[in-house]
Amino acid sequence: MDIKGFTFSAVEAAVKKPGRLDLALIYSEVPAQVAAVFTTNAVKAAPVLLDEERVKRGTSRGLVVNSGNANACTGARGMSDAKETTALVAAGLGIGPEELLVSSTGVIGVPLPMERIRSAIPALVGTLGKSTLADVASAIMTTDTFPKLQSRAGVAGGVPYTVAGVAKGAGMIMPNMATMLAFIVTDAAVEPALLQQLFRDAVDCSFNSITVDGDTSTNDTALLLANGAAGNPVITAGSGDAAAFAAILNEVLLELAKQIVRDGEGATKFVAITVRGAASDADAKKAAMAVANSSLVKTAFFGQDANWGRIFAAVGYSGAKVEQLKAELFFDDVQMVRNGLFTGGDAEARGTEVLRKKDFTVTVDLHLGDGISTVYTSDLSYDYVKINADYRT
Amino acid sequence: MDIKGFTFSAVEAAVKKPGRLDLALIYSEVPAQVAAVFTTNAVKAAPVLLDEERVKRGTSRGLVVNSGNANACTGARGMSDAKETTALVAAGLGIGPEELLVSSTGVIGVPLPMERIRSAIPALVGTLGKSTLADVASAIMTTDTFPKLQSRAGVAGGVPYTVAGVAKGAGMIMPNMATMLAFIVTDAAVEPALLQQLFRDAVDCSFNSITVDGDTSTNDTALLLANGAAGNPVITAGSGDAAAFAAILNEVLLELAKQIVRDGEGATKFVAITVRGAASDADAKKAAMAVANSSLVKTAFFGQDANWGRIFAAVGYSGAKVEQLKAELFFDDVQMVRNGLFTGGDAEARGTEVLRKKDFTVTVDLHLGDGISTVYTSDLSYDYVKINADYRT
Numbered sequence: 001m002d003i004k005g006f007t008f009s010a011v012e013a014a015v016k017k018p019g020r021l022d023l024a025l026i027y028s029e030v031p032a033q034v035a036a037v038f039t040t041n042a043v044k045a046a047p048v049l050l051d052e053e054r055v056k057r058g059t060s061r062g063l064v065v066n067s068g069n070a071n072a073c074t075g076a077r078g079m080s081d082a083k084e085t086t087a088l089v090a091a092g093l094g095i096g097p098e099e100l101l102v103s104s105t106g107v108i109g110v111p112l113p114m115e116r117i118r119s120a121i122p123a124l125v126g127t128l129g130k131s132t133l134a135d136v137a138s139a140i141m142t143t144d145t146f147p148k149l150q151s152r153a154g155v156a157g158g159v160p161y162t163v164a165g166v167a168k169g170a171g172m173i174m175p176n177m178a179t180m181l182a183f184i185v186t187d188a189a190v191e192p193a194l195l196q197q198l199f200r201d202a203v204d205c206s207f208n209s210i211t212v213d214g215d216t217s218t219n220d221t222a223l224l225l226a227n228g229a230a231g232n233p234v235i236t237a238g239s240g241d242a243a244a245f246a247a248i249l250n251e252v253l254l255e256l257a258k259q260i261v262r263d264g265e266g267a268t269k270f271v272a273i274t275v276r277g278a279a280s281d282a283d284a285k286k287a288a289m290a291v292a293n294s295s296l297v298k299t300a301f302f303g304q305d306a307n308w309g310r311i312f313a314a315v316g317y318s319g320a321k322v323e324q325l326k327a328e329l330f331f332d333d334v335q336m337v338r339n340g341l342f343t344g345g346d347a348e349a350r351g352t353e354v355l356r357k358k359d360f361t362v363t364v365d366l367h368l369g370d371g372i373s374t375v376y377t378s379d380l381s382y383d384y385v386k387i388n389a390d391y392r393t
Numbered sequence: 394m395d396i397k398g399f400t401f402s403a404v405e406a407a408v409k410k411p412g413r414l415d416l417a418l419i420y421s422e423v424p425a426q427v428a429a430v431f432t433t434n435a436v437k438a439a440p441v442l443l444d445e446e447r448v449k450r451g452t453s454r455g456l457v458v459n460s461g462n463a464n465a466c467t468g469a470r471g472m473s474d475a476k477e478t479t480a481l482v483a484a485g486l487g488i489g490p491e492e493l494l495v496s497s498t499g500v501i502g503v504p505l506p507m508e509r510i511r512s513a514i515p516a517l518v519g520t521l522g523k524s525t526l527a528d529v530a531s532a533i534m535t536t537d538t539f540p541k542l543q544s545r546a547g548v549a550g551g552v553p554y555t556v557a558g559v560a561k562g563a564g565m566i567m568p569n570m571a572t573m574l575a576f577i578v579t580d581a582a583v584e585p586a587l588l589q590q591l592f593r594d595a596v597d598c599s600f601n602s603i604t605v606d607g608d609t610s611t612n613d614t615a616l617l618l619a620n621g622a623a624g625n626p627v628i629t630a631g632s633g634d635a636a637a638f639a640a641i642l643n644e645v646l647l648e649l650a651k652q653i654v655r656d657g658e659g660a661t662k663f664v665a666i667t668v669r670g671a672a673s674d675a676d677a678k679k680a681a682m683a684v685a686n687s688s689l690v691k692t693a694f695f696g697q698d699a700n701w702g703r704i705f706a707a708v709g710y711s712g713a714k715v716e717q718l719k720a721e722l723f724f725d726d727v728q729m730v731r732n733g734l735f736t737g738g739d740a741e742a743r744g745t746e747v748l749r750k751k752d753f754t755v756t757v758d759l760h761l762g763d764g765i766s767t768v769y770t771s772d773l774s775y776d777y778v779k780i781n782a783d784y785r786t
Binding site for chain 2: 040041042043044072073074075107108109110217218295299302308309312313315316317320321322324325337339340341342380381382384385386
């Protein structure tokens with residue numbers, strides 16, 4: 001995996017505890033176009049507030065990120081710490097602090113241990129280029145059980161380019177351990193307005209289409225840096241190269257999003273929930289999200305119980321338009337409900353077989369229109385409760 | 394507890410299995426004013442659809458209710474079964490079938506065992522007056538671990554009257570085992586329009602202010618029958634008697650609602666969440682509900698973890714207006730957050746002490762206005778997962 005013009009480093013700063021990589025740097029040798037999507041939570045962590053300002057510049061040289069501490073609910077000191085972190089790293093790199101973005105994930109309400117971060121920054125800058133994007137993926141983990149990394153190659157105007165990314169999740173977000181983070185880098189040259197649009201669309205179909213527990217954190221951030229170092233002719237809207245780039249970007253983000261769900265806290269199942277035949281795409285997404293977030297549905301998945309009634313009820317309260325006697329429901333290709341009624345026969349036994357698998361699909365067809373949406377979710381297990389009940393102890 | 398002009402019966406129909414009361418009748422000797430609130434779920438069970446029609450008459454002679462089967466997602470047959478049930482009971486009572494309401498709670502998507510219900514109806518009608526409202530409370534239980542019953546006495550124009558009610562819950566609702574049901578009877582005479590208004594208000598502050606898992610069932614029903622048999626001068630809007638009646642009605646409903654939360658599936662905690670100082674009451678309720686429904690918050694309650702960050706984050710994504718640096722947060726009277734920041738000192742230790750209690754309060758003050766709302770919830774425990782994962786096995 002070669003992403004031209006990007007270098008990486010990852011070091012141990014012992015932000016929360018020693019013994020692991022927890023401070024990382026993504027650096028672009030030239031200013032990169034930046035696209036970003038931040039948490040919609042009204043309570044935003046200091047690095048999110050700072051980045052929201054800095055991405056307005058349109059370009060960035062990179063990102064410094066720590067795990068172990070979210071720098072959230074830390075007030076004026078939190079903002080000052082975020083600024084100082086970028087200033088120290090930028091000074092080491094010989095760039096302006098405003099050219100650097102910053103992210104944090106971890107415990108909430110506790111100030112960053114700045115003395116340890118200050119001490120680690122010379123090594124972070126000094127080892128730049130000695131680490132890989134995979135090391136960055138490791139450094140941003142919190143309760144994640146595996147690093148999340150994905151890359152795809154493409155060609156534009158005959159010139160090869162790469163799109164690669166890392167992510168962390170675990171809970172859909174954990175306000176305490178905090179956050180869904182995703183950082184994508186590409187050496188492709190892309191028209192700025194097109195890049196923004198494609199990134200927003202890709203986030204909608206990936207990170208905004210997964211849910212582990214329905215909570216939204218103070219730190220959620222998805223960033224894309226495109227530095228054009230591949231040397232391809234700039235990809236412009238409406239071109240075949242734009243369509244190809246969009247497909248590659250979508251693939252990378254969707255794969256990272258799926259990895260987050262698979263690593264959902266305590267997850268034993270990976271379930272793709274599709275609602276089709278809805279009155280609109282928005283209705284389909286509302287209904288799919290209601291199913292994906294229902295604790296009753298998710299405990300039934302954990303219990304391997306082909307409990308279509310709970311899914312039906314969640315669709316019913318989602319706010320989507322529903323005509324009960326038109327709806328169909330499938331587990332994989334086993335039809336459980338036709339015209340709003342249980343199909344009977346061996347459906348219960350065959351549906352239960354599907355639920356015993358680790359990966360399966362739920363499809364609801366509302367037969368009202370062309371609206372369709374797919375959402376990815378996990379089950380709700382004893383371990384989810386254990387991880388979240390015992391987390392700080 | 395004497396509610397004039399009402400009689401009750403409860404028998405064993407073996408709807409799901411033998412060995413318990415599961416078919417009950419509430420009967421008023423004279424037509425009673427009826428007020429009703431039904432599920433907002435777009436998927437409604439047959440008895441809900443039938444009752445929605447019948448309450449339009451404005452009066453009713455009573456209600457027949459079964460547990461063990463929700464008669465939901467049962468199509469035309471479900472509606473025909475609901476009608477037949479009321480027709481058979483009404484014939485036994487010598488009243489018109491349209492004068493009788495019907496409720497069902499239990500498994501979804503399975504037709505009612507009508508042969509067993511038909512067989513039990515003569516005993517149901519024949520033993521009318523031999524059972525108490527407490528027997529009705531037992532007969533409507535599903536996964537409830539105790540019957541829910543409450544009554545209060547009042548006086549209007551010097552004449553005593555009673556308001557009494559029963560409820561069932563367990564999950565906030567379980568689309569499979571199904572439903573929050575509440576049936577309230579009073580012998581007070583109340584102006585019809587006033588009765589409707591007071592009942593809607595009381596439901597809003599009670600059954601619509603509790604949550605166990607955030608799901609809304611296909612069968613949720615709250616009914617009030619007021620038959621005037623106490624002989625009081627009719628209670629009219631704006632009077633002192635109306636205010637007193639409203640207070641009593643609110644007390645009965647709120648107490649039943651709290652019993653439902655205490656009996657929430659797997660609940661080990663009872664938590665009253667108040668959001669005050671919100672921009673509006675609606676904002677306060679949105680924020681309190683987001684906290685009460687957050688799986689992360691509820692697992693922290695179970696873990697006795699004074700994790701104010703998760704509560705703060707839930708308020709943040711609730712959609713309510715929030716200015717982070719104004720907010721305060723308390724566990725009972727222990728202040729954890731001031732001006733959006735952790736208060737420090739011994740707050741962590743004292744907050745943890747509060748969380749160790751079985752009953753405690755969470756108060757968030759947004760310092761933005763006069764909006765206030767209190768919502769009641771339970772924790773999310775291993776047993777919630779166990780009960781809901783293993784339910785049908």
